[in-house]
Amino acid sequence: MKFDKDIIIGMEIHVELDTDTKLFCSCPTKAEVPNTATCEVCLGMPGSKPVVNKKAIEYALKLAMALNCSIAPELIFSRKVYFYPDMSKNYQITQYEMPLGSRGFIELAEGKRIGITRVHLEEDPASLTHQGSMETSPFVLVDYNRSGRPLCEIVTEPEIYSPQEARDFMKQLITILQSLKIFNIKTRIIKADANVSVKESGYIRAEIKNITGFKEIERALIYEIERQKKEVLEGRKIIQETRGWEAGLGITKSLRSKETEEDYGYIFDPDLVAVDITKEMVDKTKKELPELPNQKLKRYVEKLKINATDAHVISSDFVLSEMFDRLINAKVDASLSADWIRRELPRVANYNKKEVEDLLSGKFEERFIEIIELLGTKKITPVIAKDLLNKLADGRLKESPKKYVEKEKLTAVSDSSEIKKFCEEAIKENPKAVDDYKKGESNALNFLIGQVMRKSKGKASADEVKKIIEKII
Numbered sequence: 221m222k223f224d225k226d227i228i229i230g231m232e233i234h235v236e237l238d239t240d241t242k243l244f245c246s247c248p249t250k251a252e253v254p255n256t257a258t259c260e261v262c263l264g265m266p267g268s269k270p271v272v273n274k275k276a277i278e279y280a281l282k283l284a285m286a287l288n289c290s291i292a293p294e295l296i297f298s299r300k301v302y303f304y305p306d307m308s309k310n311y312q313i314t315q316y317e318m319p320l321g322s323r324g325f326i327e328l329a330e331g332k333r334i335g336i337t338r339v340h341l342e343e344d345p346a347s348l349t350h351q352g353s354m355e356t357s358p359f360v361l362v363d364y365n366r367s368g369r370p371l372c373e374i375v376t377e378p379e380i381y382s383p384q385e386a387r388d389f390m391k392q393l394i395t396i397l398q399s400l401k402i403f404n405i406k407t408r409i410i411k412a413d414a415n416v417s418v419k420e421s422g423y424i425r426a427e428i429k430n431i432t433g434f435k436e437i438e439r440a441l442i443y444e445i446e447r448q449k450k451e452v453l454e455g456r457k458i459i460q461e462t463r464g465w466e467a468g469l470g471i472t473k474s475l476r477s478k479e480t481e482e483d484y485g486y487i488f489d490p491d492l493v494a495v496d497i498t499k500e501m502v503d504k505t506k507k508e509l510p511e512l513p514n515q516k517l518k519r520y521v522e523k524l525k526i527n528a529t530d531a532h533v534i535s536s537d538f539v540l541s542e543m544f545d546r547l548i549n550a551k552v553d554a555s556l557s558a559d560w561i562r563r564e565l566p567r568v569a570n571y572n573k574k575e576v577e578d579l580l581s582g583k584f585e586e587r588f589i590e591i592i593e594l595l596g597t598k599k600i601t602p603v604i605a606k607d608l609l610n611k612l613a614d615g616r617l618k619e620s621p622k623k624y625v626e627k628e629k630l631t632a633v634s635d636s637s638e639i640k641k642f643c644e645e646a647i648k649e650n651p652k653a654v655d656d657y658k659k660g661e662s663n664a665l666n667f668l669i670g671q672v673m674r675k676s677k678g679k680a681s682a683d684e685v686k687k688i689i690e691k692i693i
């Protein structure tokens with residue numbers, strides 16, 4: 221392949237599918253005590269026969285179709301042969317010659333398409349635990365609970381040109397996985413390997429293994445790109461190798477010179493019969509696909525007319541977009557909803573040192589919607605609404621905002637004669653500010669508005685107060 225960009229990145233992502241049982245046996249995918257969720261199949265005992273999990277096929281098919289892939293007519297599994305304690309059979313069951321999905325793409329929120337080379341199903345190996353570091357540990361602990369859990373591997377074309385783009389790609393992929401309801405970000409694992417090279421070295425690539433989380437991917441790539449450029453600048457040669465990302469130290473470390481796929485002996489798995497991917501299966505899956513992030517983006521901008529930046533941010537975050545759609549279903553004004561989801565929710569989350577999604581538990585969502593409803597119908601002012609949200613976020617508001625507003629008499633003052641009375645008082649009490657305003661100081665007007673807002677305890681609308689003061693003076 222001929223490259224001309226400064227940085228070339230390709231990614232391989234492993235996603236743990238959210239099924240109850242493993243890929244080829246009925247062992248549960250969740251277990252607390254090591255080596256308790258195992259059987260003769262996932263331990264690789266002689267004579268045991270794997271049977272493929274239908275749910276996993278269904279999930280993988282959903283993903284391949286959501287990533288715009290061509291779908292293989294059959295699901296065929298191969299054995300990837302290697303010797304290592306994490307694979308008791310001495311081979312991993314995966315797909316090689318004919319992946320379930322191929323030649324797809326993901327469209328980033330900004331419109332750029334990243335090609336998807338392939339999407340395939342495979343089993344997870346067991347997990348290994350070392351004491352201290354891998355080099356010095358006197359032993360290795362093996363937990364076969366993980367062995368045989370269903371993974372989807374997604375491989376991209378080398379069409380990602382910056383660490384930021386890699387991060388956007390991961391974020392978009394995670395949002396798609398969440399929309400499809402085949403991945404649980406809290407309980408399942410998503411890991412990325414990134415192939416990265418720079419122009420300066422003539423594009424000799426290093427593969428960085430096992431990066432978790434979409435924020436880490438950007439960090440790891442920024443470090444690795446700088447490292448490669450520095451090596452070349454200082455006259456050293458870049459070698460093709462596999463490196464590990466040490467998140468704690470913020471560096472990548474050489475693991476081994478890179479093996480190629482051909483180094484593994486692949487053979488078709490004779491124990492697994494090919495599963496036909498029928499037209500009925502494809503049609504049914506197509507029908508069941510939910511609205512995906514880019515379709516949401518289009519709807520938000522074209523139908524709901526919210527501004528493009530807000531639409532981007534909300535549609536590419538599963539939690540925010542779910543919340544936003546609930547507000548829209550409750551018939552709350554779209555722009556107002558977008559504004560509050562985009563700005564006010566992150567503000568209170570930040571203030572309480574939480575993530576937005578940590579706020580959205582129990583009655584929070586329901587009460588948040590009520591606050592926006594009250595605000596949207598002008599029953600309360602923005603000042604009161606913000607105060608209510610603060611109280612809701614830190615746990616001081618323990619009841620329905622509607623009831624609370626009634627009880628505490630926080631309803632917006634809509635009677636202009638009452639507001640007028642407050643304005644007249646403020647003008648009378650602050651002759652200097654009135655003078656300053658007449659001399660052309662605009663701050664003086666803000667001061668007077670502030671005085672009225674205080675008198676009304678935030679229940680008057682600032683716009684209306686401004687109009688009335690201007691009229692009186």
Ligand SMILES: [Zn+2]
Binds near residue numbers: 242245247257
């Ligand atoms: Zn098992």
